[in-house]
Amino acid sequence: MAPTLPPSRQASYSLKDGDSFLVCDARGDIHGGDEADGLFHDGTRALSRLRLSLDGTAPTLLSAAIAQDRVVFSAHLTNRPLPPIGGSAAGQGVIHVSRSRFLWQGRLHERITCTNYDRVPVSVPLVLEFAADFRDMFEVRGMERARRGSYPQAEARGDRVVLHYDGLDGVSRRTVLAFSAAPTVLDHGMARFECRLAPRESFELYMEVGADAGEPSAARHRRAMVHARRALRARRRSGARLHGGGLLFDAWVERSRTDIALLASDLPSGRYPYAGIPWFSTPFGRDAIVTALQTLWLDPDLARGVLAYLAERQAAEDSSFRDSAPGKIMHEARKGEMAALGEVPFGLYYGGVDTTPLFVLLAGRYLRRTGDRAFIDRLWPALERAIGWIERSCDADPDGLLAYARGEASGLSNQGWKDSEDSVFHADGSLPQGPVALVEVQGYVYEALLAMAMLARGRGAHDAARAWEARAGRLRETVESRFWDPDLEFYALARDGSGRMCRVLASNPGHLLYVGLPAPERAAHVIAQLGSPRFDNGWGVRTLATDQPRYNPMSYHNGSVWPHDVALCAAGMARYGARRQATRLLGEVFEAATHFDMRLPELFCGFPRSAGEPPIAYPVACMPQAWSAGAVFMLLHACLGVEVDAVEGRILIDHPQLPPGVERLRVDALDVGGARVDLAFERVGDRVLAARAAGPDDVQVVVRL
Structure with a gap:
């Protein structure tokens, strides 16, 4: 909001x-x-x-x-x-x-x-x-x-x-x-x-x-x-270290790392990143999960704290006021007089349609990254309840999609990450009637189902695993048939309650790339459009293309640039092999950071880049903001192509790239199942070479150039 x-x-x-x-x-x-x-x-x-x-x-x-x-x-x-x-x-x-x-x-x-x-x-x-x-x-x-x-x-x-x-x-x-x-x-x-x-x-x-x-x-x-x-120093020291990228780039990395440490609170369940100062210095579900995903490859301990905290606050009852239902994962928790009196529903509020599938998605990625089955076993009842709510909600939808409609007027009217009142609309600019099914949310559900299948198979529940895989396959077919618009060569933003598609060019399908749902040829179209001037303003990807209704570069969600959104889009591009495009976005966001004293704000205006002029600030953006601070780590992950699989005891480095102006980079003390591995990247001509710099030989490092 x-x-x-x-x-x-x-x-x-x-x-x-x-x-x-x-x-x-x-x-x-x-x-x-x-x-x-x-x-x-x-x-x-x-x-x-x-x-x-x-x-x-x-x-x-x-x-x-x-x-x-x-x-x-x-x-x-x-x-x-x-x-x-x-x-x-x-x-x-x-x-x-x-x-x-x-x-x-x-x-x-x-x-x-x-x-x-x-x-x-x-x-x-x-x-x-x-x-x-x-x-x-x-x-x-x-x-x-x-x-x-x-x-x-x-x-x-x-x-x-x-x-x-x-x-x-x-x-x-x-x-x-x-x-x-x-x-x-x-x-x-x-x-x-x-x-x-x-x-x-x-x-x-x-x-x-x-x-x-x-x-x-x-x-x-x-x-x-x-x-x-x-x-604060103890929180900063958690996880692997990045250095050697040059004075400015290293300063951005360290500033971002320190801001995440600053925003993280040491709770009984573990470290938890509060969303941002001043408006959101409190636990948010979606923001914390995205921040944990951004830093997972370097510091999985943050993801563990996020998962533990959210599992403890999983909804157990239906409440239209709090938009809660058994199994849902919290959107927001607030202290204070108004929350205690029920003047606002945000004391413990569940009006985020994407937080629950993102919770399951994070659990799956956490296991692959760490091999920590004991923690996942403790989390398993919460994961079952979460996927149960997702399945019941999808079963109640005519298309089998996960949709939202707020329970009462006091709740959020839009319940995806773009949650301002005018952020979801039709091609004529009109606002849709609910329940609304957002395209990226279906992607989160798709990976959540595959994550449950993977986790269940590890527990010996093969029938359940096959059922979740089959459901994920059906959902993928539905998204491809209902959301893909051949005239736009892009995915529709959403489907409204009457079954009508919101034929709008927004950044949301970039998140669909992040989970790997689109067919490769369709992904190529999405990547090309996100990289075009109608989306890319020279500082990153706008939330809305310039020729769309309701476009306003000074708006909160309809044409501004959000660093965490850019990072998710870039990670999606890299997943489909477009690592150079992801690297270009990293360079743009890095240059934007230099104009914000190396601290990316929550968002900034989407005006096109002009020679010699800085990006235009959004006046009431939070700064620091956790998922903006975390953007550099997801962008780097997308460029370097590093995947850590602690279950297999392996690091895969796939066609690495370095940001413009960065000739070499070190990743030190990368934890792989308790072993510490150092990686080195260096530009040689038009190629980027990567190798193990230190660490035990029983951790396999595979490099594809």
């Missing part, structure tokens, strides 16, 4: 740890109101204002950055002229103010340092304004509520202030701001510190913001920072 808020007034910076995240401007300030900034915890904005000033005057920004490890935000500021206090006024640019902050275990830790570089003593009136509106994330996104809870009187005393909110859900929430030094003035919305600084003297203030009182100090700040950095 597309965000509706206006863009922030200036560049924003974000931090995340667990179920907490923070968005601020370059000065480190939080403005609140209708802005999408603040300190959020469990889906509630716990701090909606935090502004630093020098006696009411905002300091001048020198620079702002988040450290390379993505843990610590820092801003460097300086004063405008300070008013005289018992003497002459301080000149401009003589006070240096630095702010350094990070999140750890639900708390914001901040250090503020003021240093006097004037030649005379200076009085520095440091003022912090703060507020906590305790608005639910859906309110911040623009939803109106008929009523809210109450705000008990704030408590301000000594070196701390406590802000309260009693929610309609019966939960009392509070935000405590604690300081290492008692302010000169402290009330429910402001703390003032009078600092008299000699030349070269500094004043250092530590602040903590959390649900309970802390005791801020330099030592406590340092210890918490060490723990925060150590935790």
Whole structure:
């Protein structure tokens, strides 16, 4: 569902740890109101204002950055002229103010340092304004509520202030701001510190913001920072390593790897990548599965955590409000007051038609990648329930397809990955009536059935395996006969509830290539069209061709470029042998990344590429976004042609390609059934050579050039 808020007034910076995240401007300030900034915890904005000033005057920004490890935000500021206090006024640019902050275990830790570089003593009136509106994330996104809870009187005393909110859900929430030094003035919305600084003297203030009182100090700040950095470093180190592609390319890879580590939360079931900041910093089913698929060849542990978490939250009952049915896999989980009260269905919501087949698909690929039959055995009951829901749903459809129709108006009207209200339509631009069967979803079901057959055969259930294979074959025939449009030389986007096809050229059939459903000659037509200017804008594949109704390069789903979508299309092209086309797309997305500070956003506008101009940003895109960060790994996988089969103890490298400008690349510590293998790729003339660089000989490495 597309965000509706206006863009922030200036560049924003974000931090995340667990179920907490923070968005601020370059000065480190939080403005609140209708802005999408603040300190959020469990889906509630716990701090909606935090502004630093020098006696009411905002300091001048020198620079702002988040450290390379993505843990610590820092801003460097300086004063405008300070008013005289018992003497002459301080000149401009003589006070240096630095702010350094990070999140750890639900708390914001901040250090503020003021240093006097004037030649005379200076009085520095440091003022912090703060507020906590305790608005639910859906309110911040623009939803109106008929009523809210109450705000008990704030408590301000000594070196701390406590802000309260009693929610309609019966939960009392509070935000405590604690300081290492008692302010000169402290009330429910402001703390003032009078600092008299000699030349070269500094004043250092530590602040903590959390649900309970802390005791801020330099030592406590340092210890918490060490723990925060150590935790993120451990997540970054998981899986194989990529390097040697050159400074810029390696920077993109490392930035993407760090963003996935940042967005991943260590849950009891394992690591789980939250979707994106600010709108989707919570568990999503589809996003996490796609991110796990993107990184599976390098780091299968992430897929294991995703599968375990989703299995634990599999639906057990029918609910039209939550769009749930026994066996379905979760689309979205939210905490917060509105979800708890049922004002929105997204506390635990199942309105994603594709998440369940993608769950089964991921389980099959996880087994091939790892050979971890013990985990699949534990997951098997959930897989049976998931395929059971798929089969019952397909049996109820006149064409045997998996279709969706929301249960109530509060749910999502479209339940594929393009879930905005106008993303599915007919050739005349009209919106279809449900149930809607999306073309790519049938592809996911096709591979899910084959995955179940493979898993069942490994368990000795040969009759069940044959039945699932037969069903997959029938579905493939149905897709080929119903969705292929010979006039378009392309697959239709969807089938509506009356049986009418949505004859629209969209990127969705690229996902059909990803699972290998189309006949080769039809796949060739799809690949050619996706590579044509009507789809490819020079930065990647648009979600909709330029000559289609509802095309709008500034829209959320109807003509924009989504990096994860480009990666899936490229992986599909490579599956049909079009590895050079996939490599071209990798080059385009890489060049786009260089204009986004090596961090691909959730999406960007689909305007055609112009010489000397950067891609055009979509103003409220999430950044970082997990499946955008993961796009580089799926694109590389498509180009290198690396397939790891731990069941057979083999690595196959099929006609490898390297991105433009990358002459060599290393993949180190690739886990194959517990053995670690290093691979090396190098361009020699017009060919790319590949070989084992290190690792045991009992892992077979097969290279096809």
